[in-house]
Amino acid sequence: MIEFRGVSKTYPGSSRPVVNDLSFEVFDGEICVLVGPSGCGKTTSMRMVNRLIEPSAGEILIDGEPNTAMSGTKLRRHIGYAIQQIGLFPHRTIADNIATVPQLLEWDKGRISARVEELLNLVGLDPDQYRDRYPAELSGGQQQRVGVARALAADPPVMLMDEPFGAVDPINRHRLQDEFLRIQGEIKKTIIFVTHDIDEAIKMGDRIAILQEGGILAQYDTPENILASPNSEFVSSFVGADRVLKRLSLLRVSDVELGPPNGDGLPRLSERMNLKDALSELIGAGVERGSVVSDKDAVRGTLSIETIQRLSHGAEQARGE
Amino acid sequence: MNSLLEVFQRPDFLSQLVVHVELSVVALLIGVAIALPAAIAVSRSPLASTIVINIANTGRAVPSLAILALVFPLLGFGFAPSLVALVLLAIPPILINASTGLMQVSPQVIDAARGMGLSDGQILGRIKLPIAAPVIFAGIRTSAVQVVASATLATFIGGGGLGELIVLGFQRNDLAIQIGGSLTVAMLAIITEVSFGALERTFTPKGLRIARKHRGK
Amino acid sequence: MFDWGWVSNNITDEILPALIGHIYLSFVSVAIALLISLPIGILVSRYRKVYPPVTFITGLLFSIPSLALFALLVSVPGLGLGSTTVIIALVSYSLLVLIRNVVAGIDSVPEETRDAARGMGLTNRQILFRVELPLALPVIVAGIRIATVTIIGIATIGAYISGGGLGELIFTGISRNFPTRVIVGAVLATLLAVLADLTLLAVERYLRPWARTRRA
Numbered sequence: 140m141i142e143f144r145g146v147s148k149t150y151p152g153s154s155r156p157v158v159n160d161l162s163f164e165v166f167d168g169e170i171c172v173l174v175g176p177s178g179c180g181k182t183t184s185m186r187m188v189n190r191l192i193e194p195s196a197g198e199i200l201i202d203g204e205p206n207t208a209m210s211g212t213k214l215r216r217h218i219g220y221a222i223q224q225i226g227l228f229p230h231r232t233i234a235d236n237i238a239t240v241p242q243l244l245e246w247d248k249g250r251i252s253a254r255v256e257e258l259l260n261l262v263g264l265d266p267d268q269y270r271d272r273y274p275a276e277l278s279g280g281q282q283q284r285v286g287v288a289r290a291l292a293a294d295p296p297v298m299l300m301d302e303p304f305g306a307v308d309p310i311n312r313h314r315l316q317d318e319f320l321r322i323q324g325e326i327k328k329t330i331i332f333v334t335h336d337i338d339e340a341i342k343m344g345d346r347i348a349i350l351q352e353g354g355i356l357a358q359y360d361t362p363e364n365i366l367a368s369p370n371s372e373f374v375s376s377f378v379g380a381d382r383v384l385k386r387l388s389l390l391r392v393s394d395v396e397l398g399p400p401n402g403d404g405l406p407r408l409s410e411r412m413n414l415k416d417a418l419s420e421l422i423g424a425g426v427e428r429g430s431v432v433s434d435k436d437a438v439r440g441t442l443s444i445e446t447i448q449r450l451s452h453g454a455e456q457a458r459g460e
Numbered sequence: 461m462n463s464l465l466e467v468f469q470r471p472d473f474l475s476q477l478v479v480h481v482e483l484s485v486v487a488l489l490i491g492v493a494i495a496l497p498a499a500i501a502v503s504r505s506p507l508a509s510t511i512v513i514n515i516a517n518t519g520r521a522v523p524s525l526a527i528l529a530l531v532f533p534l535l536g537f538g539f540a541p542s543l544v545a546l547v548l549l550a551i552p553p554i555l556i557n558a559s560t561g562l563m564q565v566s567p568q569v570i571d572a573a574r575g576m577g578l579s580d581g582q583i584l585g586r587i588k589l590p591i592a593a594p595v596i597f598a599g600i601r602t603s604a605v606q607v608v609a610s611a612t613l614a615t616f617i618g619g620g621g622l623g624e625l626i627v628l629g630f631q632r633n634d635l636a637i638q639i640g641g642s643l644t645v646a647m648l649a650i651i652t653e654v655s656f657g658a659l660e661r662t663f664t665p666k667g668l669r670i671a672r673k674h675r676g677k
Numbered sequence: 678m679f680d681w682g683w684v685s686n687n688i689t690d691e692i693l694p695a696l697i698g699h700i701y702l703s704f705v706s707v708a709i710a711l712l713i714s715l716p717i718g719i720l721v722s723r724y725r726k727v728y729p730p731v732t733f734i735t736g737l738l739f740s741i742p743s744l745a746l747f748a749l750l751v752s753v754p755g756l757g758l759g760s761t762t763v764i765i766a767l768v769s770y771s772l773l774v775l776i777r778n779v780v781a782g783i784d785s786v787p788e789e790t791r792d793a794a795r796g797m798g799l800t801n802r803q804i805l806f807r808v809e810l811p812l813a814l815p816v817i818v819a820g821i822r823i824a825t826v827t828i829i830g831i832a833t834i835g836a837y838i839s840g841g842g843l844g845e846l847i848f849t850g851i852s853r854n855f856p857t858r859v860i861v862g863a864v865l866a867t868l869l870a871v872l873a874d875l876t877l878l879a880v881e882r883y884l885r886p887w888a889r890t891r892r893a
């Protein structure tokens with residue numbers, strides 16, 4: 140668990156803090172997304188965890204221990220670090236890049252090369268093909284994958300990721316996000332993930348911390364709760380006017396109580412679809428209801444626009460206004 | 461042709477060649493030993509690096525003969541004063557290139573290294589120096605060629621070297637000695653240029669060579 | 678050690694003429710070198726194949742130590758001692774830097790710019806004189822700067838083969854063991870080189886406003 144306790148940061152030569160009395164907890168095995176407009180102090184907050192920046196006030200605890208209990212370099216070897224600009228070492232092969240921290244920790248050769256192979260497979264790069272290449276020989280998306288693999292190399296329990304998919308095109312970004320969620324499903328790291336993109340935050344976060352200018356924590360909650368009940372004008376405008384649709388995108392068709400099967404001539408909806416896509420499908424087809432089917436084409440039941448409407452209306456009511 | 465061969469068989473030919481090489485090698489080594497640590501010392505501050513680069517740039521503009529000539533009233537004639545002058549000539553190109561090379565290492569790469577827990581010494585030794593190596597070696601090459609060329613002028617302040625033969629040729633009006641000395645110096649300079657060029661390629665990490673090629677496309 | 682009296686007594690009949698002679702030697706050499714390098718550089722930018730042999734030959738000339746080149750040129754029948762020989766040597770030293778920068782300057786013109794010019798109906802000759810050369814000018818001036826500083830330095834050695842200039846003061850000072858002459862010659866040569874460097878650097882920056890804050 141990572142715990143921010145009254146953390147503030149004021150840069151030398153400036154009078155206003157860029158991070159202001161930040162207190163929240165990141166739970167084990169969860170992705171906590173720091174999101175907010177540019178310059179609100181996301182990167183600064185994240186870099187205080189591995190002490191690339193020292194806080195002006197407050198403290199950060201990792202598993203109950205202040206992160207100042209050991210030297211900065213030793214601390215960093217046990218915290219994965221991936222950044223938007225990737226920062227792959229241009230003079231080292233992909234394998235050597237990934238092996239950086241294991242080498243610092245003096246793992247033996249066999250263990251390192253086995254780990255490199257495992258990680259390349261994990262991020263979807265064929266080890267035989269990519270191990271001995273140099274960063275310049277990889278596409279942007281591939282470099283990004285290597286950056287993630289490098290951060291994971293020594294199997295750190297905690298990872299810091301600063302807009303790790305920010306530099307790739309939208310299609311590749313969605314692929315990398317999906318892949319990373321799959322990987323996280325296996326490895327269950329405790330992750331602080333920085334982004335300025337609310338859609339990415341909603342997709343990636345188990346919990347979202349929304350920061351506003353001056354490094355003030357505006358709201359900290361699960362994506363569902365934030366979309367259902369933004370606690371301020373700032374948060375509701377930051378998550379956007381389409382927050383009802385965004386919230387639908389968090390729910391799967393299979394999560395909903397379906398009506399009885401009623402097969403004739405209805406458009407088919409996969410049970411793995413999210414509700415936003417299902418709604419779009421139904422409106423597009425100009426019908427009131429669709430037939431929900433499993434992967435193996437077994438009919439599960441029917442889903443109506445009315446049901447979806449009721450669910451999102453519930454969200455509005457949950458705000459208690 | 462015969463008389464040229466005679467020049468190469470003169471006893472002072474070999475001894476002056478040795479002095480020439482000695483002057484050049486020692487001056488270059490001392491130059492590297494001063495300039496490289498200095499460049500590393502200032503490399504953490506972009507401002508200090510820029511100042512050092514600018515001073516060294518101005519230093520490069522000082523004519524070689526002027527440096528030798530100015531050393532003479534201060535330190536007198538001989539091998540040691542010539543060596544001092546050549547060291548002064550050797551420093552600026554290395555200082556300029558080493559500072560520039562170290563400054564050009566991408567801040568993101570350094571941040572990633574720091575974020576992974578490399579110490580300052582490890583960042584210098586494993587990241588910055590290897591990445592800056594080609595630029596640093598280019599500076600050493602420039603410096604070496606310039607030192608070999610300027611060592612020819614050491615004769616004017618009694619430092620010896622192959623310039624001695626050229627001057628002897630002029631004094632005796634002996635074309636063979638004049639040409640023999642000149643051709644030897646020219647060969648020496650070209651050999652220096654070529655071999656340091658090879659060294660530069662050897663010390664360019666493969667990944668950087670590939671990166672350069674990809675950028676070139 | 679330093680004899681101010683000698684300086685004031687000889688300023689008009691020895692020091693100033695040496696300085697002016699030095700400036701003349703350097704200026705004429707750079708001008709001739711530029712006249713040779715511009716057409717060759719333009720040629721190279723059109724026919725890339727000639728670039729390797731051109732850099733090979735000029736690079737070879739550049740790496741010959743100056744005293745050796747002077748000694749070799751003097752022995753060429755018809756040349757002998759004197760300022761003509763010195764100028765030939767100085768020109769040959771400038772070619773590498775100047776040609777390289779002319780080519781680099783023309784190369785630095787974006788293909789889109791050239792394309793736009795062609796699209797507006799400019800002929801190849803007009804593209805060269807109105808688009809490529811003006812845009813290449815800062816890089817060419819950078820080459821002129823390096824060449825000028827190099828030449829001012831090497832010209833001092835030219836005095837050994839009777840080329841005149843500030844080297845004259847240095848050499849006679851050494852042979853007569855008279856430090857004042859040496860110092861005056863060396864200091865003036867240094868000042869001249871540094872001044873030329875800074876002046877041409879200012880010109881370069883004026884022509885390239887976007888790079889004004891940093892020294893290349």
Ligand SMILES: Nc1ncnc2c1ncn2[C@@H]1O[C@H](COP(=O)(O)OP(=O)(O)OP(=O)(O)O)[C@@H](O)[C@H]1O
Nearest residue numbers: 150151157175176177178179180181182183184335
């Ligand atoms: N080293 C520094 N010195 C002084 N001020 C800084 C420094 N680093 C960041 N700042 C300032 O602190 C504020 C917060 O910066 P930070 O990088 O944490 O923002 P961010 O939320 O990550 O923004 P972005 O989305 O643009 O990456 C900004 O106003 C920035 O200008």
Ligand SMILES: [Mg+2]
Nearest residue numbers: 181182183301
């Ligand atoms: Mg940031």
